[in-house]
Amino acid sequence: DAGVIQSPRHEVTEMGQEVTLRCKPISGHNSLFWYRQTMMRGLELLIYFNNNVPIDDSGMPEDRFSAKMPNASFSTLKIQPSEPRDSAVYFCASSFSRQADNEQFFGPGTRLTVL
C-alpha cells in the first residue's frame, strides 16, 4: 500500500496565482481530511469529506479556499488567489471511518510558499 499520496511536495508561487494541491487517499478509505500547519497556528483541520461529501468546512479560512472530492480516489484543495499568509504545510489524511474509530493516515504534506 502506497499510503496517502500528495502532490506536489513543494510549491513556490507568487501572490495572486492560483494553487491546486492534490491528494490520493488510501484505497478503501471513505473519509478524507485536509489540514494546514504553521508555526503560529499549529495543525488545523480545514475540511473533511465522508463518502465524497463535504461534512465540515468550518475550518476553511475564507472564500479563496475551496476543496473538492469528485470521486473516492482523488481530492483537490485550491487557493485562488493565493496570498503570502497562505504559506504553510498542507496535509491530507484519510481513514475508514466507523463511529468513534478514527485512525487517520497522513500524507507527507505539500509545503507551499507564496511570495
Place this chain on the structure above:
Amino acid sequence: DAKTTQPPSMDCAEGRAANLPCNHSTISGNEYVYWYRQIHSQGPQYIIHGLKNNETNEMASLIITEDRKSSTLILPHATLRDTAVYYCIVSGGTSYGKLTFGQGTILTVHP
C-alpha cells in the same frame, strides 16, 4: 470536542520508559482518547486510542484513569527515533471523524 492539556516538553533517556501525561477533564462518555505523534517534517502518525480500558499495541500503551479525566501514553523503551511532538486528542460523539490538534508535548529522547 473536549479540550486536552499536555506539558509543552519532556525529556527521556534512551532505553527508559517515556510517560506522557494528558488531562481531559471535560471528556464526555462517548469520546475516545487518541494519541498521534509527528516526527519533524513528516505527517502525523497514529499511535493508539482508547475509550475507558487500558490499551496496548506494538508501539505503546495507553493508561486511562477510572474517571477518564486523564491518561498517560507509555513508550516502554524509548529510542532516539521516538523524538517527536506527541498529541493527545479527544474525539467522538457528534464530531466523530474530526481531530482537533493542540500544541502537544515535545518529547526529546537523549542518548
